[in-house]
Amino acid sequence: MDRIKRDNFLENIIYFMVVLSVTLFILYPFLAVFREAFFKDGSFNFEGFSVFFARDSKLIKNSLMTGVYTVVLTSILSISIAVYVYFKGKKVEKIVFAFLMLTMISPPFVTSLSYIEMFGKRGFITHDIFGLTLNTYGMVGIILMQSIGSVSLNTILILSGLRRIDPNIILSAKDLGASTGEIIWSILIPILKKTIAVSAVLTFVRSLSDFSTPAIIGGSFSTLATEAYLNMIAYGNLNYASVINVVLFVPAFIAYLFYRKSIKEELDSTGEAHMEVELGDKGILFNIITFISIFTLFWIGIQYGGILFSAFSRKQAGVPYFTVSNFIEAKPYLSQTLIRSLIYSFFSAGVGSVIGLLIGHFLVIRKKKLMGAVDFVSMMPYIIPGSFFGIGYILAFRSEPIHLTGTAAIVVLNMLFRQLPFSSKLGVEITSAIPKSETSAIRDLGGTGFNIFLDSVFPNAKDNLAMAFANSFSQSMTTIGSIIFLVYPSQKVLTLVMFDAIQSGKYNVGSALAIVIILITASMNLLVRFLLKRRRV
Amino acid sequence: MFLEVSNITKKYGDRFAIKDISFSLEKGKLLSVLGASGSGKTTILRAIGGFINLNLGKIILDGEDITNLPAEKRQVATVFQSYALFPHMSVKDNIGYGLKFRNFSKLEKNEMIKEMIDTVGLSGQEHKRPHELSGGERQRVALARSLVIKPKLLLLDEPLSNLDKNLREVLREEISSIQKQFEITAIFVTHDQEEAFSISDTVMLLNQGELIRVDSPVEMYNNLEDNYSKDFIGNLNEKDGLYSRFESIIDDAEGEEVEVVDVKFLGERIIYTLKDKDNDLINMVELNNGFIRKVGEKIKVKIEWKEAK
Numbered sequence: 001m002d003r004i005k006r007d008n009f010l011e012n013i014i015y016f017m018v019v020l021s022v023t024l025f026i027l028y029p030f031l032a033v034f035r036e037a038f039f040k041d042g043s044f045n046f047e048g049f050s051v052f053f054a055r056d057s058k059l060i061k062n063s064l065m066t067g068v069y070t071v072v073l074t075s076i077l078s079i080s081i082a083v084y085v086y087f088k089g090k091k092v093e094k095i096v097f098a099f100l101m102l103t104m105i106s107p108p109f110v111t112s113l114s115y116i117e118m119f120g121k122r123g124f125i126t127h128d129i130f131g132l133t134l135n136t137y138g139m140v141g142i143i144l145m146q147s148i149g150s151v152s153l154n155t156i157l158i159l160s161g162l163r164r165i166d167p168n169i170i171l172s173a174k175d176l177g178a179s180t181g182e183i184i185w186s187i188l189i190p191i192l193k194k195t196i197a198v199s200a201v202l203t204f205v206r207s208l209s210d211f212s213t214p215a216i217i218g219g220s221f222s223t224l225a226t227e228a229y230l231n232m233i234a235y236g237n238l239n240y241a242s243v244i245n246v247v248l249f250v251p252a253f254i255a256y257l258f259y260r261k262s263i264k265e266e267l268d269s270t271g272e273a274h275m276e277v278e279l280g281d282k283g284i285l286f287n288i289i290t291f292i293s294i295f296t297l298f299w300i301g302i303q304y305g306g307i308l309f310s311a312f313s314r315k316q317a318g319v320p321y322f323t324v325s326n327f328i329e330a331k332p333y334l335s336q337t338l339i340r341s342l343i344y345s346f347f348s349a350g351v352g353s354v355i356g357l358l359i360g361h362f363l364v365i366r367k368k369k370l371m372g373a374v375d376f377v378s379m380m381p382y383i384i385p386g387s388f389f390g391i392g393y394i395l396a397f398r399s400e401p402i403h404l405t406g407t408a409a410i411v412v413l414n415m416l417f418r419q420l421p422f423s424s425k426l427g428v429e430i431t432s433a434i435p436k437s438e439t440s441a442i443r444d445l446g447g448t449g450f451n452i453f454l455d456s457v458f459p460n461a462k463d464n465l466a467m468a469f470a471n472s473f474s475q476s477m478t479t480i481g482s483i484i485f486l487v488y489p490s491q492k493v494l495t496l497v498m499f500d501a502i503q504s505g506k507y508n509v510g511s512a513l514a515i516v517i518i519l520i521t522a523s524m525n526l527l528v529r530f531l532l533k534r535r536r537v
Numbered sequence: 538m539f540l541e542v543s544n545i546t547k548k549y550g551d552r553f554a555i556k557d558i559s560f561s562l563e564k565g566k567l568l569s570v571l572g573a574s575g576s577g578k579t580t581i582l583r584a585i586g587g588f589i590n591l592n593l594g595k596i597i598l599d600g601e602d603i604t605n606l607p608a609e610k611r612q613v614a615t616v617f618q619s620y621a622l623f624p625h626m627s628v629k630d631n632i633g634y635g636l637k638f639r640n641f642s643k644l645e646k647n648e649m650i651k652e653m654i655d656t657v658g659l660s661g662q663e664h665k666r667p668h669e670l671s672g673g674e675r676q677r678v679a680l681a682r683s684l685v686i687k688p689k690l691l692l693l694d695e696p697l698s699n700l701d702k703n704l705r706e707v708l709r710e711e712i713s714s715i716q717k718q719f720e721i722t723a724i725f726v727t728h729d730q731e732e733a734f735s736i737s738d739t740v741m742l743l744n745q746g747e748l749i750r751v752d753s754p755v756e757m758y759n760n761l762e763d764n765y766s767k768d769f770i771g772n773l774n775e776k777d778g779l780y781s782r783f784e785s786i787i788d789d790a791e792g793e794e795v796e797v798v799d800v801k802f803l804g805e806r807i808i809y810t811l812k813d814k815d816n817d818l819i820n821m822v823e824l825n826n827g828f829i830r831k832v833g834e835k836i837k838v839k840i841e842w843k844e845a846k
Contacts, residue, residue, distance in 0.1 A: 168621035171588050174608045175615045176635030176686060186634075190625045 007448035015368060018358050022374050024402070025417045026381060029392030033249075036242040036395050048243035056227060060247065063224040066142055066214075067207040067251075073147040074203045075196060078154035080292040083184055085155075086162045087286070099297045100152035102304050105521035107478040107495045109212040110514045111145045113502050114306035116217060117511070124306065128318065137219030145217065146207045148300060154199040161195035162188065181285030198262045201255040202383075208248055209385025212480055216502060224248050228387045232485055238395065245388040256383035260376070311511035326512040333497040333513060341477060341493040342520070344408070348416035349472035353465050355416075356423025360431035361457050365439055366449055375424065382421035386481020389418055393486055406488045414483055419472045426468045430461045463532055470528040474521040539564035539722055540585075540690060545594030547580055553746045554580040558594070560741055560751050565720040567713075569733035572743035573769070578726045580746075582692050585724065586615045599689050609638070614683035615692040618699065620675045622667040628678050629654070629663040635686040653685045656715065673704050680712065684719065691716075691723040697732065709736055730770055734758065742766060761845045774819045779842035783808065783822040789839035795819065797834045811838070 038044060081100075085093045103111070118125045119136050126132045165188070173183045189196070211225035218226060228244040231237045311327070313320040359378055363371035381389055393414050397404035404410040439452050447455065480495045487496055498513040538561035547554045555577040562568050570578045583589045585596055587608035596604045603611050614635070622631050632653055636646045654660055657677040667675055676696060683691060693712070697705045713736050716723050727733050733740050734754040742749040742757065744765045750757065761767050761780065773780045798818070799810035802825075809830060811819045821838065830836065 166619050166621055168617040168619050169623060171586075171608070172615065172617055172621040172682075173623070173634065174588070175586060175613070176682065177609045177638030178634075179609060182638070186637075187623060191623075193625070 004448055007450035011366075011449045011453075014358065015362055015366075018355060018362060019370050019374055021355070022359075022378050022417075022420075025413055026420070027377050029389065029396040030380065030384065032395035033242050033245055033388055033392045036239060036391075037246040040239070048239055049247075051240070052243050052247065056244070059222060059224045059227055059244075062139070062222065063208055063248075064251075066139060066146070066223060067204045069139075069143045070146040070150065070207040071200045071204045073143060074150045074154055075200055077147060077151045077292060077296050078158055078199065079189070079192075079196065080289040081151065081155045081296060082158035082162060083188065084289050084293040085159055087180070096155075096293070096297065099300050100155060101522075101525070102518070103149060103152045103300060105474045105478065105525060106304075106514060106518045107480060107498060108149050108210065109145075109216055109480070109499065109502070110307060110518075111148050111303050112141075112213050112216040113507060113510050113514065114303040114310070115141055115145055117310045117507055118302065118306040120217075124309070124320070125302075128320075135219070137217050138221045139218075141217040142213050142221070142223075145213050146203075146210060148303065149210075149213075150203045150206055151296065151300075154203060157199045157202075158192060158195055161192045165191055179283050181283040184285055184289070194262050198259055201259055205252045205255050205383050205385070208252060209387065209481065211387060212499065225385060225387060228385075228391075229484075232387070232391060238391065241387070241391055242395070245385060245391055248385050249388060252383050252385060252388075256380065259383060260379070307511045307514050310508050311515045314508060326508040329506075330501075330509050330512040330516070333501065333509070334494075334516065337492050337494050337497050338516070340491065341495075344412050344415060344493060345473050345476035348412050348419065348476050349469050352416045352419050352423045352472050353426075353468045356420060356425075356427035356468065357430065357457065357461055357465060358427070358453075359424040360427030360429070361453050364428055364431035365434070365452060365457065375428070378424045379421045381418045386418070386479070387485065388482075390414065390482030390485035393482070406490075408491050410486050411483050411491050411493070414486055415476045415479060418479065418482055419475050422471060422475070423468050426464055427461075430464050431457055434460050463535075466528050466532055470525050473524050477517060477521050477524075538562065539599055541595075541597040542581075542585070543595045543597075545581070545584055545596065546592045547584060547589060548592050555584070555743075555746045558743075558748045560748070562722060562724070562739070564722050566738040567716055567723045567725060567736060568739045568741060569737035570724060570726045570741050570743060571728070571730060571733040573728060575745070576743040577746040578728075578743055579694055581743075582615065582694050582724065582726050585690070586613055586692055587611045612689040613692060614686055614688035614690075615694060616676075616679045616683050616696045618695040620667075620679040620699075622675060622678055622682075624667055627664050627666060628659060628670070631667070631678055632681045632685055634682065639686065649685055653681045656684075657681045657711075672700050673708060676700065676708060677711075680715070684715070684721070689722065691721050693723060693725045695726050695728070697727075698729075705732075712736065742769065744769070761843075763845070767845055772820065772822075774840075776817060776819075776842065779844055781819075781840055781842050783820050786811075786819065786821040786838050786840050788836070790837055792837045792839040794835055794837050797830050797832055797836065800830065800832060802829070811836075813840075 037048060038046070040047070081096060085096050115136070117123060119134070119141075121127065121133055121135065123134075123136070126134050126136070169187065169191075170183055173187050178186065208223075209225050211223070211229040214221065214223045214226040215229065224244055224247060228241045228248065231244065232241040309320075312322055312324065314323050314325065315321075359371070359375060362368045363375050393410055394405070396402070397410055404413070434456060438456055442452050442456055478495055480499055483493070484496060484499070487493065494513065494517050498510050498517065501507075501513060502510040540562040542561065543559045545558050546556055558577075558581060560568070570581060572578045580589070584591055584594075587603070587606060587610075591604065594604070595602065598611070598613070603613075623634065626634065629650055633646060633650045636649065641649065654663060657680055659674065659677055659681065662670065662674065667678065670678065679696070696712070697708055700708065709732060712725075715721075725733070725736060734757075737754060739751060740754050740757050741751045742765070749763060749765050757766065758771060761770070767773065767775075767780060772783045774783070774786075793813065795811040795813050797809050798812050801808040801810075805825055806822050807825055807829060809821045809823070811821055813819055819840065
């Protein structure tokens with residue numbers, strides 16, 4: 001076989017494997033949930049839905065309300081912080097992002113744990129300092145904690161939207177007489193409408209699918225996601241869990257279609273590079289924004305301070321004292337799970353980043369026929385609820401031809417494909433940024449598609465790939481949403497044992513475990529950044 | 538003087554973006570700021586527009602010290618190189634944006650906007666968004682948006698550099714006639730000497746943040762005073778510390794004999810490379826009148842050597 005034939009053959013095999021893996025590990029489990037919800041013994045059956053609407057339809061209201069309030073609060077907070085950072089410049093950005101990173105690299109329910117510890121019935125702030133015994137469990141707590149959890153990602157999205165605006169537009173408005181407040185109100189926010197809408201949609205879907213926050217601090221307030229979780233874990237009712245997830249899926253899917261459309265438009269628009277200009281930061285609106293930003297950061301600070309405090313303290317007769325016994329008690333939780341978590345996350349992040357890049361290669365550069373559909377499917381886990389994805393895996397892989405129940409493989413595959421949207425989005429961005437002339441030159445000089453990947457795509461992607469890896473790694477280390485349904489005791493990972501500890505009331509041990517997880521993800525992120533920086537010098 | 542700029546200086550770290558620049562401008566006149574990229578042209582404009590804080594210096598406009606006034610309070614309007622139109626607003630709303638911050642009735646505002654739309658030739662385009670316009674139309678919107686607020690000083694930051702050559706010349710003429718019609722005082726930044734010479738009353742030449750010379754276009758071109766102008770402005774031959782413009786070398790039966798060694802055909806002009814009696818190479822430019830000299834031909838030319846002051 002000559003060189004070109006051989007390379008094309010190899011490339012086609014890889015292409016086939018990418019298509020197959022996305023079909024098998026995203027589309028198939030996804031469809032399995034629908035099959036379970038709508039079919040019983042081979043015939044169409046609407047029974048589950050009738051039961052749901054007769055008995056649990058209030059859950060829809062609860063979920064939607066929580067979602068809407070979370071979206072409103074998150075949007076206000078993240079727009080404020082993004083605008084604040086934009087006007088204040090690089091130095092402030094560094095400090096703010098250090099805070100925001102904390103919420104990005106820690107498990108999603110860490111803040112809920114802290115919320116109980118600080119503001120719960122026996123909370124350090126409400127009870128110990130102010131002498132109040134408040135019932136803070138319920139919707140308000142959920143909204144607050146989901147907002148804290150979402151504010152970082154939204155701020156980053158909105159800030160990158162701001163950075164894409166030609167700074168001369170702002171100067172121009174100023175030049176024509178607009179004050180800072182008017183610039184924010186009449187220029188920045190209208191231009192950012194789409195970005196804000198996209199981040200709102202993402203927040204809404206995250207809120208809908210989040211079961212851990214309501215499970216920890218919801219008290220008697222239940223949502224669709226929590227109910228799906230309970231039906232699965234506590235009652236083992238796969239059919240009903242599928243029904244609830246299908247209900248959850250409807251708003252999520254509408255949101256997804258909107259997201260796809262907006263992201264496309266966003267990729268098409270390019271702005272000038274950010275330049276050094278003195279934007280001016282005065283006025284009432286800016287002062288309000290400053291207040292909101294600093295308050296939010298302070299709040300995040302308190303919550304994470306609370307984790308640290310509770311990890312290193314115990315109470316004796318209501319008085320806290322310093323101790324490391326929480327960590328000692330956390331040891332049995334750690335002994336098995338630590339290494340396992342690291343290996344799982346390493347593997348899923350590593351393979352996921354490469355698959356993401358391959359998707360970009362086949363879609364953008366090679367323009368393969370099936371890739372449009374593959375890209376669409378590969379982005380789905382971004383928006384479908386984690387529980388949906390988890391239950392889908394149970395249903396899809398519980399019997400032949402692919403029987404994976406109870407194996408480590410099902411957990412790793414689930415982590416991998418759940419993180420794929422981040423990697424494939426990045427893969428598409430990286431490959432779109434490669435000048436067409438570069439890939440044309442390779443072909444012109446006799447290179448194959450295989451050479452394009454090895455000599456152009458991969459070298460161009462190295463740095464971004466490292467960042468994608470660090471990001472996927474953090475996500476895998478902190479994920480709980482879908483793997484909680486798949487893991488057998490022999491495959492428990494850190495987030496799950498932490499969730500168990502909190503559920504059984506061992507808050508201090510939970511905090512100690514949270515600290516361990518945050519330390520690991522933070523180290524990985526810092527390590528990657530350090531290596532990249534050193535290479536650039 | 539209407540505009541007086543004295544000793545303005547801006548440093549980024551250790552590097553001077555502009556250093557000790559002083560000049561003045563009469564009311565209703567147009568000054569071009571000419572220089573290569575990185576010469577500090579845009580920095581001067583940003584300083585006058587109020588977008589950067591100066592390290593040193595003073596700017597007085599119509600008797601008022603505006604040095605420390607923020608951009609939104611200065612009666613100065615800038616037309617940006619990228620036009621910086623508001624993408625979410627129609628042509629009409631873009632042009633009317635600055636009027637929001639000034640006390641006019643709705644009727645007056647609409648009247649002013651309409652008049653301005655007519656002036657720049659955008660009638661019928663009022664409701665379009667910037668992305669629906671051509672480059673030239675966008676430029677007109679940007680110009681109208683700045684003019685409608687009747688600034689005391691109009692700043693134009695390379696406003697034509699994103700357009701192709703023919704459109705550039707058309708718009709150059711339009712800007713020039715609008716400037717004269719409204720008797721507006723304006724500063725025009727460009728790296729294109731022809732543009733600067735054709736449009737302005739005065740030209741200011743900059744190099745690496747320092748002011749080289751301020752003069753009328755004719756003086757600036759015809760009487761070179763310094764080495765930088767010599768290199769930057771026009772094309773010239775140099776010999777024994779003297780210079781001569783390509784176009785000042787002319788056919789003359791009484792002149793010195795040279796040999797044509799190269800012919801560059803540029804369409805409207807032709808550049809000939811000549812070899813003189815000392816075997817030095819000299820360039821000469823002639824308009825294309827249908828008669829083209831050949832390599833090897835011997836001709837007689839008069840070369841006027843001048844001394845840079």
